[in-house]
Amino acid sequence: MTNVIEQIHQDHVNMARLLNLVDAEIDKAKQDGMPDFLMLEHVMRYMTNYLDQVHHNKEDAMFRRVVSLDPQAKDAVKDLLLEHEELKSTGRQLYDLVCAAQNSDFVRREDVISQGTDYVRTLRTHMGKEEGDLLARARRLLTEHDLRDVDAEIDSIHDPLFGDTVEKEYQSLYAYIIAQQESVAEARQG
Numbered sequence: 372m373t374n375v376i377e378q379i380h381q382d383h384v385n386m387a388r389l390l391n392l393v394d395a396e397i398d399k400a401k402q403d404g405m406p407d408f409l410m411l412e413h414v415m416r417y418m419t420n421y422l423d424q425v426h427h428n429k430e431d432a433m434f435r436r437v438v439s440l441d442p443q444a445k446d447a448v449k450d451l452l453l454e455h456e457e458l459k460s461t462g463r464q465l466y467d468l469v470c471a472a473q474n475s476d477f478v479r480r481e482d483v484i485s486q487g488t489d490y491v492r493t494l495r496t497h498m499g500k501e502e503g504d505l506l507a508r509a510r511r512l513l514t515e516h517d518l519r520d521v522d523a524e525i526d527s528i529h530d531p532l533f534g535d536t537v538e539k540e541y542q543s544l545y546a547y548i549i550a551q552q553e554s555v556a557e558a559r560q561g
């Protein structure tokens with residue numbers, strides 16, 4: 372099985388793809404178009420159910436091990452853990468907002484634009500710090516033994532969207548992601 376550092380990195384690659392989808396829907400809202408609220412609901416459900424819990428648990432365990440080996444990382448880790456709390460709360464708000472829009476409740480366009488833009492920006496910046504600092508430190512410092520210990524601390528939970536099998540509730544989002552990839556590949560081939 373892939374070690375926890377590479378699992379976290381792969382989660383970041385997957386999250387970046389999802390954030391690009393959110394970005395594209397916010398752009399539609401900015402141009403007075405109608406965002407695909409069902410797709411946004413699926414993306415934000417994944418963000419709040421899987422990433423806020425499973426991904427952040429992996430990071431919490433890995434960051435603790437990095438700080439035990441390199442106390443200078445303590446302040447950076449403290450900031451990232453605070454950001455996890457902030458992302459959990461803003462992600463939940465955005466999930467509720469897109470669910471309300473999907474249920475035809477009244478939702479202000481400006482709220483979708485501002486909350487969506489803030490969430491995408493905050494999460495991209497957060498992941499950039501983790502990739503540029505904590506993951507680089509972890510790759511340098513953690514031995515095989517450390518990695519096994521961290522692995523033992525975290526629950527091995529199946530990724531319902533990007534794992535070996537796609538859960539029923541995410542199949543339409545998965546199909547959308549694959550279709551997007553294919554259209555990008557076709558456009559490149561020209």
Ligand SMILES: [Fe+2]
Nearest residue numbers: 430451455501
């Ligand atoms: Fe994080």
Ligand SMILES: [Fe+2]
Nearest residue numbers: 383430498501
């Ligand atoms: Fe992360």
